[in-house]
Amino acid sequence: MAKLASIGLMLTISCLLAFTLNMSVDARKQEDFVVKEVTGFPDSFCRGKEKFINFRVFVQDLSVNHPNTTTYDVAQASITATSKTGFGKVRVIDDLVTAGPAANSKALGRLQGLLTRADLNTIGIAVNLNFYFSAGPFAGYTLSILGRNEIALAQRELTVAGGTGVFRFARGYAIQKTNSTITNVSVLDYNIYTTYCATINESTRSPRTTHYRSGRSLS
Ligand SMILES: *[C@@H]1O[C@H](CO)[C@@H](O)[C@H](O)[C@H]1NC(C)=O
Ligand SMILES: *[C@@H]1O[C@H](CO)[C@@H](O)[C@H](O)[C@H]1NC(C)=O
Ligand SMILES: *[C@@H]1O[C@H](CO)[C@@H](O)[C@H](O)[C@H]1NC(C)=O
Ligand SMILES: *[C@@H]1O[C@H](CO)[C@@H](O)[C@H](O)[C@H]1NC(C)=O
Numbered sequence: 001m002a003k004l005a006s007i008g009l010m011l012t013i014s015c016l017l018a019f020t021l022n023m024s025v026d027a028r029k030q031e032d033f034v035v036k037e038v039t040g041f042p043d044s045f046c047r048g049k050e051k052f053i054n055f056r057v058f059v060q061d062l063s064v065n066h067p068n069t070t071t072y073d074v075a076q077a078s079i080t081a082t083s084k085t086g087f088g089k090v091r092v093i094d095d096l097v098t099a100g101p102a103a104n105s106k107a108l109g110r111l112q113g114l115l116t117r118a119d120l121n122t123i124g125i126a127v128n129l130n131f132y133f134s135a136g137p138f139a140g141y142t143l144s145i146l147g148r149n150e151i152a153l154a155q156r157e158l159t160v161a162g163g164t165g166v167f168r169f170a171r172g173y174a175i176q177k178t179n180s181t182i183t184n185v186s187v188l189d190y191n192i193y194t195t196y197c198a199t200i201n202e203s204t205r206s207p208r209t210t211h212y213r214s215g216r217s218l219s
Pocket of ligand 1: 065066067183184
């Protein structure tokens with residue numbers, strides 16, 4: 001009897017579930033989801049004038065201990081404290097990007113994003129970063145970098161995964177090196193090889209915010 005009652009209950013639940021699922025499937029049917037083929041690519045994009053360029057920028061990486069730091073730890077895992085590689089630690093950065101290694105050289109923008117300790121055996125950081133340029137030829141455009149940064153290596157290769165404006169459909173790579181390390185400040189050298197479109201529609205430029213030198217002020 002108890003068995004029959006529980007079978008009955010299960011049937012009721014499955015009917016309710018099926019009803020709910022049907023409802024959401026029906027709701028989805030109402031929406032227009034349109035996928036269109038864009039013809040002419042890549043000839044129409046950049047009018048066939050896409051170039052492969054190389055430039056070098058420096059990133060002023062202030063440690064979490066620096067009084068004006070631009071880097072903050074946001075999360076860690078249950079293993080982080082005992083892991084020899086700090087596995088699971090997630091850091092967010094908003095570092096100043098400069099044309100030369102000196103902190104007071106021409107400011108070009110910011111390098112913003114996440115660094116995640118993602119290797120259990122060696123210090124390997126999964127990076128998810130956007131160069132946001134606010135001065136120089138790329139002002140108003142972003143370039144996105146992904147990859148695995150094994151910081152003990154003299155040079156690290158990262159992926160240029162895309163971008164906006166002149167960097168739409170960007171593909172390439174970045175060689176990252178440490179230019180100098182002093183107390184609480186590392187200067188990182190990014191040698192970037194990427195595709196680029198010099199003839200892009202100017203309206204794709206995002207509004208330029210005034211760049212700032214430290215993490216303190218945004219104006
Ligand atoms: C570096 O960080 C330490 C620890 O927070 C701090 O005591 C020291 O003043 C910092 N030094 C510089 C030059 O930023
Ligand atoms: C932190 O920023 C203030 C204000 O810009 C500056 O005076 C000071 O020298 C900076 N501190 C360091 C260690 O760079
Ligand atoms: C740092 O960058 C400067 C400017 O390009 C260069 O002269 C110097 O050799 C670099 N230092 C290191 C250790 O890479
Ligand atoms: C540039 O883009 C804007 C907005 O999408 C568009 O209105 C304009 O016609 C474009 N100009 C050219 C030259 O393609």
